[in-house]
Amino acid sequence: MTDSGYQVKTTSRLAQWSIDNLLPSTYRKSDPFMIGNWNWYLSVEKKRTIFIKLYPETSNLTKDSPPIASFIIRIISFAGDRRSLAHPEVTDRKLKNIGDFVWVIELPLTSKFIIDLEFLDLKISSPVSNENEPFSIWADGLRQKQSNKFALTSLGRMLSENIQSDVEIRVSNGILQAHRAVLASRSPFFNKLFLKEINQSSTINIPNVSIESFRVFLNYIYGNIQSDQEFKTNRLSLLAAAQMFEVEDLKDACHESLMEDIDANNVLERLENASLYGLSELKCSCLQYLVKFGKIFDIRDEFNDFLQSGNRELIMEIFDSVLVAWNGF
Structure with a gap:
């Protein structure tokens, strides 16, 4: 052997x-x-x-x-x-x-x-804690810590209490208040937008984003994500916002998080998002899960539906991976 x-x-x-x-x-x-x-x-x-x-x-x-x-x-x-x-x-x-x-x-x-x-x-179980309740190593507030690394805790109060807000964001179904300096410092998209303005406007229109998605995005850049579960629940909308507003640390955090819990229920959706947003490591992990680890056999019905409606180039990548795996078997 x-x-x-x-x-x-x-x-x-x-x-x-x-x-x-x-x-x-x-x-x-x-x-x-x-x-x-x-x-x-x-x-x-x-x-x-x-x-x-x-x-x-x-x-x-x-x-x-x-x-x-x-x-x-x-x-x-x-x-x-x-x-x-x-x-x-x-x-x-x-x-x-x-x-x-x-x-x-x-x-x-x-x-x-x-x-x-x-x-x-x-x-x-923490050896230094008096609490006996064990905690998950995969839900330890890591995303919240990453968010807080880039935004002081006080920024959360500025957002939630509208302290000295100076710009109004009109999205598709509502209005939110924010701060030009915070948006410009955290997002190259907003920084370039504000630099182009001849006369500073108090209103910015972003019609193709929902108020729910933009609120979660603001919570992240202000360091106001309350829990790891809140991050995980909203990571796909956060990924879309990170791509649109050019926030690389948020995109990296979403990328890392999406790789942590690939399973049969989400692997095809993850694969499509990996292709859409250029997440090469996530795409590789999804292809490995499906092909190298043989999980494609466990989701035959879902995969047949995917063949009918999925991206053609992505489907070809899956079949190429299958052929490579079979040749090496």
């Missing part, structure tokens, strides 16, 4: 380990793979039954604050037709030692199969 036979492919929250010809009385342990804050291992042992284990690498972090994992794990077998066998969804399982998660499989697996592992969440 070559070294590549121990390598685990990963993207976002998904990991896959390909196993060839698992003989009786065989034990294999994967190479370490990083998801979240931890290096992980998968192991498979074949006796009369098959034992699959998932556990984190031994470290000070694992010892002091072991991961609390929610995940889906399944076997994809290539014996005859492609078949899958899924373990019941695991929720909030503390994984510290090698035996904390063991999946016993009674069915024989003789030919090539893939261990498919998708993390739904990873939580950790």
